[in-house]
Amino acid sequence: MRKWTFHLTGTTHILNTVSTFGSSGGLGEAAAWLCLRQDIYISLTSQQPLRTDLHSFHHSDVFQRNDDFAWSSRMVFLLAKVVQSAFTDPTMAQGVQHEIEEWYSSKPDTFDPVRSAPRGPEPDRRFPTIWLLLPVHGT
Template sequence: MRNFVENMALWADITDPQRHFETEVSVRAFKEPVLRYAIFAFSSRHMNRKDNSDATEALQHHNCCVQLLIPALSGPRDSITEDILAAVAILRQHEEMDGEDNLFHLTGTTHILNTVSTFGSSGGLGEAAAWLCLRQDIYISLTNQQPLRTNLHSFHHSDVFQRTDDFAWSSRMVFLLAKVVQSAFTDSALAHGVQQEIEEWNSNKPDTFHPVRSAPRGPELDRRFPTIWMLLPVHVIGIQYYHIAKILLALSEAPRAHSAYESLRHSRLVEKHVRHHLLTVLGLAQSNSKAENTLFTARHSLVACELSMIPRV
């Protein structure tokens, strides 16, 4: 439990000013076995991640949690509480550590969100878990080049679209990236309004989203990626998601070339554009060690670019 609170809860709470997974989930886990077993499964897997032979403990906790989840998820809709959603979201984090990701718990979280659409704007732990689940869905959509499973309408009434604090600003960029991903891997055309919203987000973002220190990459300094120090992890995630959105927008832009030369020129411009934003995504992850889950996002971005046949940096 202490390992979860001190080292892992921030991954879930990175855009949550009230830190529900650190402060609320850990407290509820003393009385709610489904949360307790989910935390123990994820935390023990994290502690023994370098030694797969010690995965038995994590598996035992995981199985206990699943046994509690089955009747709740098989019952009526009102039996799916925010504790259930949070537990499945934690098990999804546990599942992400598997070498072969079967997406079982991702299927569970998206099913819950699409069935109980109020979680995305319910406030409290339910909404905090919903935003975590959305980020988890975005990761898989990027790496597998497939549409989102989550219905974004669930989030339309969230108060992050009215609030002006930094956590709300980052959550809005998460939502904007989700909209880009939703269009990028489906046959639907990307609405021009989304591109405009992304640029407005970048133009109007608070000053706290500007780096406190930055330095360009350069072989003479033995820096493969730019140095970009951000104030807090929440600022890292907002800026990182902005640059990932710019990558997808560049890759989704249809060429208007009328000749082979123009087509080649367009491809080179796209490659240059993507390289710049990808280096920024990687630099943000490397420069801000406390925002550990941005390393996961950087890895997923690399996979997405590789699958899109963009040369790796």
């Protein structure tokens, strides 16, 4: 285990033990979402399964709210499900793909780019340019 993952070991243990953190509202839920984002990053960079129990997030109010922050959190949750299916249960991928398509087709217009330009052959255009309204839209 790499030492840059030790903080996540303790945090995920607490979150998985107290399963209401992911849906308790307030600071506890905010911390749970931050932990989930860090767990996704570490899982992808270390090629290891998620440590966070995703079931504790199912009752979060982000699945009822309709603001951009809630929509962004829903996509983070879907990304976590993709990562989980890649490392633990590949049969889950088909259902997650449907959920992602549903998210994309029903997302608010605010998630659409205000400007975009395709990539080009120039060194400063290796990636497409995509402008969004708020940082939360790119999370």
